[in-house]
Amino acid sequence: ITENDQKLIHMFDALGDVSRYNIFKVLLNTKDVCVSEIAEILNITVSAVSQHLKILELSGLVVRHRHGQMICYEIKRKDNFVKCIIKLFKLISNPPAKPVVHGFHLRTKSVCRRV
Numbered sequence: 001i002t003e004n005d006q007k008l009i010h011m012f013d014a015l016g017d018v019s020r021y022n023i024f025k026v027l028l029n030t031k032d033v034c035v036s037e038i039a040e041i042l043n044i045t046v047s048a049v050s051q052h053l054k055i056l057e058l059s060g061l062v063v064r065h066r067h068g069q070m071i072c073y074e075i076k077r078k079d080n081f082v083k084c085i086i087k088l089f090k091l092i093s094n095p096p097a098k099p100v101v102h103g104f105h106l107r108t109k110s111v112c113r114r115v
Helices: 003-015 018-028 035-042 046-058 080-093
Strands: 062-067 070-075 104-106 112-114
Touching: 003 018, 003 046, 003 080, 018 035, 018 046, 018 070, 018 080, 035 046, 035 070, 046 062, 046 070
Parallel strands: none
Antiparallel strands: 062 070, 104 112
C-alpha cells in the first residue's frame, strides 16, 4: 500500500462517520465556519463537533484557524485529494442524467458500455 493509498484511506475513513460527513458538507457550502456555528446548524454539541473536526483535521480534509477565542475550520481546498473528494460530493449532489465513469455509461445491470 502506497503513502497516497494510506492518505486516501484515512480521508474516506474520516468521512465514513455520519456526523463528520455532515460537517464536511456544511464546510463545503461555507468558507470559514466556527465550531459553535456548526454545532448550531447540525443540532449537536460543541464538544462533539470539536472532536469530529479534530479527526477531519488529522485526516487532512480541513484546516483550523483561530479568530480570537473562536476556533474556525475550512476545507483544505488546495490539496489534490480533497479536490477530488469535493468533485465526488458535487457529483452526488447533482448527478448527470446518464452517469459516466471514465468514458463509460453505467447501465442498470452493472454493465458498462464504451461512450
